[in-house]
Amino acid sequence: MVNLSKHFWYKLLGLYCGQVFEKSSLQVKNFGIWLRYESRSGTHNMYREYRDLTTAGAVTQCYRDMGARHRACAHSIQIMKVEEIAASQCCRPVVKVLRCLYKPRFTTQRPNTFF
Amino acid sequence: MVFKRYVEIGRVAYISFGPHAGKLVAIVDVIDQNRALVDGPCSGVRRQAMPFKCMQLTDFVLKFPHSARQKHVRVAWEKENINEKWTGTRWAKKIEAREKKAKMTDFDRYKVMKAKKMRNRIIKHEVKKLQKQSSKKA
Numbered sequence: 509m510v511n512l513s514k515h516f517w518y519k520l521l522g523l524y525c526g527q528v529f530e531k532s533s534l535q536v537k538n539f540g541i542w543l544r545y546e547s548r549s550g551t552h553n554m555y556r557e558y559r560d561l562t563t564a565g566a567v568t569q570c571y572r573d574m575g576a577r578h579r580a581c582a583h584s585i586q587i588m589k590v591e592e593i594a595a596s597q598c599c600r601p602v603v604k605v606l607r608c609l610y611k612p613r614f615t616t617q618r619p620n621t622f623f
Numbered sequence: 624m625v626f627k628r629y630v631e632i633g634r635v636a637y638i639s640f641g642p643h644a645g646k647l648v649a650i651v652d653v654i655d656q657n658r659a660l661v662d663g664p665c666s667g668v669r670r671q672a673m674p675f676k677c678m679q680l681t682d683f684v685l686k687f688p689h690s691a692r693q694k695h696v697r698v699a700w701e702k703e704n705i706n707e708k709w710t711g712t713r714w715a716k717k718i719e720a721r722e723k724k725a726k727m728t729d730f731d732r733y734k735v736m737k738a739k740k741m742r743n744r745i746i747k748h749e750v751k752k753l754q755k756q757s758s759k760k761a
Contacts, residue, residue: 534670535690536652536660559655561672606653 530562538603539566540593545574546584553588557600563590630659633685635705636678637714643668645718647709648678649700652690660690664697665706683708 539558544551556573560566567590574580598604601619628634634650648663654672661678662670670693685699700706709715727735 534660536654561654561660602655606655 528563530564533562536561537566537592538595538598539563540589540591540597541566541570541587542589542591543570543574544586544588545578545580547578547580557593557598557603559603559606563592566590628680628682630675630680631684632689633687633699635681635683635685635709636661637681638668638673638677639679641673641677643673644677647681647705648673649685649687649696650678651687651696662693662696664693665700681709681714682712 536559539560541556541558543554543556545554556570558566558569558573560569567587570587571582571585574585575582601615630650630653632650632652636648636650638644638646638648643663646663646666646668648661648666648668650659651662651670652660654660657676658672658674659678660670661673662668683703683705685696685703685705687695687699
């Protein structure tokens with residue numbers, strides 16, 4: 509699956525536009541995705557984290573998640589950056605719980621939403 | 624004590640539906656709430672993501688570190704002799720019996736009918752004998 513909106517920017521800026529192949533598709537990775545989307549009342553920047561095997565898979569998850577949680581259509585989402593991040597750098601509690609699967613860590617504090 | 628089998632690294636699972644239905648697989652890593660990275664080197668399942676929904680946990684757990692390579696999973700699988708242990712479980716036997724029943728021909732059904740009849744006749748005979756004995760005593 510090609511990064512749909514990277515398409516647009518890459519065409520504009522003349523950069524690489526093609527299918528992104530994964531180096532190690534059989535290892536679970538944590539992905540941080542920086543994106544910009546237009547909601548009904550304005551445009552916002554976001555940082556989201558997903559756990560997946562491939563970059564393309566993580567981006568697909570992101571599109572589905574944005575549609576579900578913010579009712580954002582694919583055409584109103586611009587993925588600015590996708591980066592594989594180390595487990596220690598994950599901020600979102602959903603992802604943090606899973607990276608600590610091997611030594612489960614539970615928290616009693618409410619999650620922080622401002623980073 | 625409600626749950627006895629847990630999703631953990633090394634847990635052997637039976638795939639209940641999908642393209643790999645009927646095969647055994649080991650959980651190598653957990654991706655997120657719904658999916659696991661799964662590998663079945665000794666059962667012909669390539670390493671892949673698989674939803675938990677199509678997995679049914681068995682009693683067997685292998686010992687290998689998370690995200691271990693297929694080679695290590697295979698070594699652990701063969702060391703524990705999972706394939707043989709699985710065929711010896713009642714679960715696997717029930718599955719086999721179900722499959723056999725589905726493949727029965729009319730002749731097989733006839734044979735089953737005859738065998739059941741013979742068996743029930745023997746049982747009834749013994750029960751009648753015991754009833755007679757107890758009524759005699761009374």
